Amino acid sequence: xxxxxxxxxxxxxxxxxxxxxxxxxxxxxxxxxxxxxxxxxxxxxxxxxxxxxxxxxxxxxxxxxxxxxxxxxxxxxxxxxxxxxxxxxxxxxxxxxxxxxxxxxxxxxxxxxxxxxxxxxxxxxxxxxxxxxxxxxxxxxxxxxxxxxxxxxxxxxxxxxxxxxxxxxxxxxxxxxxxxxxxxxxxxxxxxxxxxxxxxxxxxxxxxxxxxxxxxxxxxxxxxxxxxxxxxxxxxxxxxxxxxxxxxxxxxxxxxxxxxxxxxxxxxxxxxxxxxxxxxxxxxxxxxxxxxxxxxxxxxxxxxxxxxxxxxxxxxxxxxxxxxxxxxxxxxxxxxxxxxxxxxxxxxxxxxxxxxxx
Amino acid sequence: xxxxxxxxxxxxxxxxxxxxxxxxxxxxxxxxxxxxxxxxxxxxxxxxxxxxxxxxxxxxxxxxxxxxxxxxxxxxxxxxxxxxxxxxxxxxxxxxxxxxxxxxxxxxxxxxxxxxxxxxxxxxxxxxxxxxxxxxxxxxxxxxxxxxxxxxxxxxxxxxxxxxxxxxxxxxxxxxxxxxxxxxxxxxxxxxxxxxxxxxxxxxxxxxxxxxxxxxxxxxxxxxxxxxxxxxxxxxxxxxxxxxxxxxxxxxxxxxxxxxxxxxxxxxxxxxxxxxxxxxxxxxxxxxxxxxxxxxxxxxxxxxxxxxxxxxxxxxxxxxxxxxxxxxxxxxxxxxxxxxxxxxxxxxxxxxxxxxxx
DNA sequence: CGGATGGAGTGAAAGGTTTCAAGAACGTGC
DNA sequence: GCACGTTCTTGAAACCTTTCACTCCATCCG
Numbered sequence: 001x002x003x004x005x006x007x008x009x010x011x012x013x014x015x016x017x018x019x020x021x022x023x024x025x026x027x028x029x030x031x032x033x034x035x036x037x038x039x040x041x042x043x044x045x046x047x048x049x050x051x052x053x054x055x056x057x058x059x060x061x062x063x064x065x066x067x068x069x070x071x072x073x074x075x076x077x078x079x080x081x082x083x084x085x086x087x088x089x090x091x092x093x094x095x096x097x098x099x100x101x102x103x104x105x106x107x108x109x110x111x112x113x114x115x116x117x118x119x120x121x122x123x124x125x126x127x128x129x130x131x132x133x134x135x136x137x138x139x140x141x142x143x144x145x146x147x148x149x150x151x152x153x154x155x156x157x158x159x160x161x162x163x164x165x166x167x168x169x170x171x172x173x174x175x176x177x178x179x180x181x182x183x184x185x186x187x188x189x190x191x192x193x194x195x196x197x198x199x200x201x202x203x204x205x206x207x208x209x210x211x212x213x214x215x216x217x218x219x220x221x222x223x224x225x226x227x228x229x230x231x232x233x234x235x236x237x238x239x240x241x242x243x244x245x246x247x248x249x250x251x252x253x254x255x256x257x258x259x260x261x262x263x264x265x266x267x268x269x270x271x272x273x274x275x276x277x278x279x280x281x282x283x284x285x286x287x288x289x290x291x292x293x294x295x296x297x298x299x300x301x302x303x304x305x306x307x308x309x310x311x312x313x314x315x316x317x318x319x320x321x322x323x324x325x326x327x328x329x330x331x332x333x334x335x336x337x338x339x340x341x342x343x344x345x346x347x348x349x350x351x352x353x354x355x356x357x358x
Numbered sequence: 359x360x361x362x363x364x365x366x367x368x369x370x371x372x373x374x375x376x377x378x379x380x381x382x383x384x385x386x387x388x389x390x391x392x393x394x395x396x397x398x399x400x401x402x403x404x405x406x407x408x409x410x411x412x413x414x415x416x417x418x419x420x421x422x423x424x425x426x427x428x429x430x431x432x433x434x435x436x437x438x439x440x441x442x443x444x445x446x447x448x449x450x451x452x453x454x455x456x457x458x459x460x461x462x463x464x465x466x467x468x469x470x471x472x473x474x475x476x477x478x479x480x481x482x483x484x485x486x487x488x489x490x491x492x493x494x495x496x497x498x499x500x501x502x503x504x505x506x507x508x509x510x511x512x513x514x515x516x517x518x519x520x521x522x523x524x525x526x527x528x529x530x531x532x533x534x535x536x537x538x539x540x541x542x543x544x545x546x547x548x549x550x551x552x553x554x555x556x557x558x559x560x561x562x563x564x565x566x567x568x569x570x571x572x573x574x575x576x577x578x579x580x581x582x583x584x585x586x587x588x589x590x591x592x593x594x595x596x597x598x599x600x601x602x603x604x605x606x607x608x609x610x611x612x613x614x615x616x617x618x619x620x621x622x623x624x625x626x627x628x629x630x631x632x633x634x635x636x637x638x639x640x641x642x643x644x645x646x647x648x649x650x651x652x653x654x655x656x657x658x659x660x661x662x663x664x665x666x667x668x669x670x671x672x673x674x675x676x677x678x679x680x681x682x683x684x685x686x687x688x689x690x691x692x693x694x695x696x697x698x699x700x701x702x703x704x705x706x707x708x709x710x711x712x713x714x715x716x
Numbered sequence: 717c718g719g720a721t722g723g724a725g726t727g728a729a730a731g732g733t734t735t736c737a738a739g740a741a742c743g744t745g746c
Numbered sequence: 747g748c749a750c751g752t753t754c755t756t757g758a759a760a761c762c763t764t765t766c767a768c769t770c771c772a773t774c775c776g
Contacts, residue, residue: 023517025762036726041764051724066517071493072434073762077731082490091455091474100449104476113490116449116474118462125466132441132471135429159381159424244659279663301602302660305637309665383732394756399734409754431732435761 024065033061044069075137084114084328085133086142086166086321087126089210090242091118093272094300095317096144099166102321103142110329112139121210121241123147134161140328142166142321148211162331166324168211169341176331178324178342182212185313185346186219187226189267189295190234192311192348194227196355198265198293204250204277205269206238213242213269216297220267235263242269247276254292255284264292265354271296271303274310278353282307293354309351316344382423391419402427433495442472442686443491444500444524444679445484447568448600449476451630452658453675454502457524460679461500468687470497479568479599481505492519498686500524500679506569520689524682526569527699534689536682536700540570543671543704544577545584547625547653548592550669550706552585554713556623556651562608562635563627564596571600571627574655578625593621600627605634612650613642622650623712629654629661632668636711640665651712667709674702 026040033040035054042050043058050058061067075081086103088096100116107114117133119126123146130152133141140162145153148168156163157174165177193201203220205213221231237253239246250273254262268274274296278288286292288308296303299314323342331337382390384398391398393412400408401416408416419425433439444461446454458474465472475491477484481504488510491499498520503511506526514521515532523535551559561578563571579589595611597604608631612620626632632654636646644650646666654661657672681700689695 026764027762037728037763038726038765039724042725045764049724054724066513068517069493070434070495070762071490072430072495073731074493074764076428076430076434076733077762077764079731079764085473091449091458092452094450094452097449097455100476101478104478113487114475115443116476117472118458118474120459120462129471132429135427135432137428137430155424159426244663275660275663302633302663305602305633305660305664307663307665307667384734385732395733395758396735396756397754400755403734407754412754428732431761432734433761434763435732435734437734437761 024067025070026067028065029058029061029067032065033058081137081139082112083136083138084112084140084142084325085117085129085138086114087117087119087129087133087144089119089121089144089146091116091120093242093270093298094302095270095298095315098300098317099144099321099324102318102323103325104321105318106322106325106329112329119146121146123150126150127152130156134159137161140164140332142324142328144168146210162328164324164328164331166320169343173339176324176327176339176341178320178327178344180315180320180344180346182215182346183219183222185297185315186216186221186267187223188219188346188348189216189297189313190220190223191226192350192354193265193267193293193295194223196265196293198263199233200235200261200263200265201233202235202237202254202263202266203269204237204239204247204266204273205242206246207240208238210242216267216269237266239269239273242272244272244276244279247273247278248280249276251277251280251284255281255286259291262292265289265294266292267295267297269297271298271300271310271312274312274353275302275306278307278310289352289354289356295354299349304351306353308353311351311354312349314347314349320344382425383428384425386423387416387419387425390423391415437495439495439497440470441494441496442470442498442500442683443475443487443496444472445475445477445487445491445502447477447479447502447504449474449478451600451628451656452660453628453656453673456658456675457502457679457682460676460681461683462679463676464680464683464687470687477504479504479565481508484508485510488514492517495519498522498690500682500686502526504568520686522682522686522689524678527701531697534682534685534697534699536678536685536702538673538678538702538704540573540704541577541580543655543673544574544579544625545581546577546704546706547574547655547671548578548581549584550708550712551623551625551651551653552581554623554651556621557591558593558619558621558623559591560593560595560612560621560624561627562595562597562605562624562631563600564604565598566596568600574625574627595624597627597631600630602630602634602637605631605636606638607634609635609638609642613639613644617649620650623647623652624650625653625655627655629656629658629668629670632670632711633660633664636665636668647710647712647714653712657707662709664711666711669709669712670707672705672707678702 030037030040084107104114117129126146142164144167163175165175169179170177203217224231237250296310296312299312303310303312388395388398401413442465462472475487484504500522502525521533523533527537528535561575582589595608654668654670657670661668661670
């Protein structure tokens with residue numbers, strides 16, 4: 001049954017070693033089922049061309065041998081992967097996991113799977129993941145980049161890996177992008193605070209290399225100018241990351257200021273910062289919003305459940321992910337795909353942290 | 359230079375097509391650098407055996423051709439993957455992303471990359487991902503399973519893919535597992551509530567197919583029995599998932615009860631439920647903890663920042679992930695690895711939601 | 717009854733890398 | 747000048763699938 005034609009050769013040390021004892025391949029299945037390699041492959045990929053009887057035999061053989069298709073070999077030969085990757089900034093931020101949910105929704109509808117990767121706001125990790133994903137020849141990459149000008153990012157599409165930028169807009173002709181107008185979002189937040197009569201307003205966010213941080217700040221400045229004030233009125237508190245812990249740190253700094261110099265309102269670059277800030281300020285005895293009004297950004301689910309429900313700038317998170325994935329799928333399947341820049345409009349959700357209890 | 363020996367054959371239609379125009383391979387690099395295939399491979403895998411001059415030539419050729427190593431081919435031949443996967447229950451739950459952070463920490467230290475997958479508490483998706491990951495021949499799988507008795511899960515190790523179960527204990531001899539004693543956690547929570555004098559206590563959690571939900575409930579019952587009460591005293595509110603939205607739903611149900619039948623305390627299977635419950639109850643006018651004391655589980659970062667800071671059962675999230683990844687690495691590299699069951703001990707963190715303001 | 721049609725299955729080639737035994741180049745010591 | 751080491755490089759096999767031109771057979775039509 002098992003023919004080993006190497007027997008015929010003159011004596012030679014049997015070289016090479018099996019890299020892994022990883023079970024049976026198509027060959028073994030074919031032998032066990034008494035059919036050819038090609039037929040097994042047909043059962044796997046085009047079951048309709050195989051007669052029911054033969055198919056049953058092959059499937060039985062697969063089951064009894066515990067056959068597991070080797071995806072590397074499949075992909076090598078077939079040249080296509082069934083995987084999308086979403087490389088996100090921070091898995092600990094519910095905003096991104098909501099985006100990821102949208103991505104998965106769209107991918108599942110197209111029969112693809114999604115691998116999530118997280119750069120943790122670290123440019124080196126981002127670069128390493130991009131290299132890895134390109135080497136894996138994934139169908140496409142969705143990314144919320146740290147450094148959107150990275151040459152690595154720009155080169156990917158020309159080498160055959162489609163890339164869609166999520167939650168950022170890119171000004172080049174190589175990628176699709178799906179974003180929310182962050183400048184407008186910043187403007188909405190500050191306009192709201194100005195309307196409430198605040199004069200000393202702080203912007204809490206950082207590092208200043210992150211696009212979202214910059215845009216939201218620029219929007220804030222613009223709102224000030226629109227109101228006839230100098231943009232330099234904005235008191236900037238730079239943080240090291242967009243996390244709850246950094247938010248607490250900023251709260252500490254803010255609360256430490258003498259009351260007559262302390263801002264009466266703070267706009268945070270995201271909700272994590274805002275929640276940390278809120279928590280720290282409250283625990284240090286400041287009243288929100290009486291002593292300090294707070295506006296967050298993203299309107300994550302926890303914003304509403306916070307100690308003082310948080311006013312925030314809402315973004316269509318899931319839709320963002322879904323749209324991005326759909327663009328990516330189009331790019332990789334539609335030969336005359338055209339790159340698009342989709343921009344959604346954010347929306348201010350006013351809650352107690354600025355408006356006070358009614 | 360480029361010899362095409364197919365020329366020698368009698369006229370035949372040149373068949374097959376190139377699956378994808380995906381850039382240059384080692385062959386092209388070798389030709390461009392004037393060396394053999396083997397040398398290029400050496401530059402890639404064992405740079406120290408190649409003379410500096412040759413290496414420089416090869417590297418220059420790679421750069422100018424934009425060479426990207428084909429990981430499928432590499433893995434097919436070399437038989438090993440540099441990837442770990444963590445298949446989690448719910449990426450939207452900060453508990454799991456914290457675990458993931460620990461996993462990545464350990465993986466990075468070992469020079470591996472991590473792909474995150476999420477089953478979203480759906481058994482079919484879990485199964486599909488397991489199949490996919492096995493076919494990809496990843497180095498190993500970390501999983502927080504929905505169905506820990508799935509035969510798929512049990513069979514993986516015997517076919518060569520190591521599996522470590524995270525946040526669950528498995529009673530078989532095939533896997534390592536790293537967990538926290540959930541029964542004890544449930545006990546701590548209820549003992550605390552009993553000590554505060556509560557008599558009508560609800561347990562909010564579900565679906566009852568999830569191990570964590572069951573164990574925490576069993577712990578709760580045990581605490582009741584220890585206190586000399588029947589386990590049936592526990593008022594069970596079953597939810598459809600462990601999410602904030604389901605927590606709100608449960609809050610609605612609870613608040614709807616007449617005050618004399620309404621529980622005076624609720625223990626939730628996780629913090630997401632607790633936060634939703636809290637939010638809904640507060641917005642319906644119940645005072646926490648006076649009208650309803652609430653205990654959560656996991657002590658996620660947002661628990662402390664909630665409307666009423668949440669009493670919760672803390673687990674060593676990151677450590678859980680790190681330990682699990684280390685066990686997995688050991689299993690896949692150490693020939694005489696022994697399966698282990700690591701169990702951490704949870705800790706009750708008391709905050710305002712049960713103790714009230716001081 | 718001859719030829720056309722079509723369904724089912726076959727088998728060799730191809731895909732890009734790694735591996736390893738063996739070869740080449742170049743001293744070195746006697 | 748020769749055998750011997752070293753150091754570097756080579757070339758072909760192997761990894762496991764998928765693909766596709768082709769064969770084989772039975773059926774159908776005129």
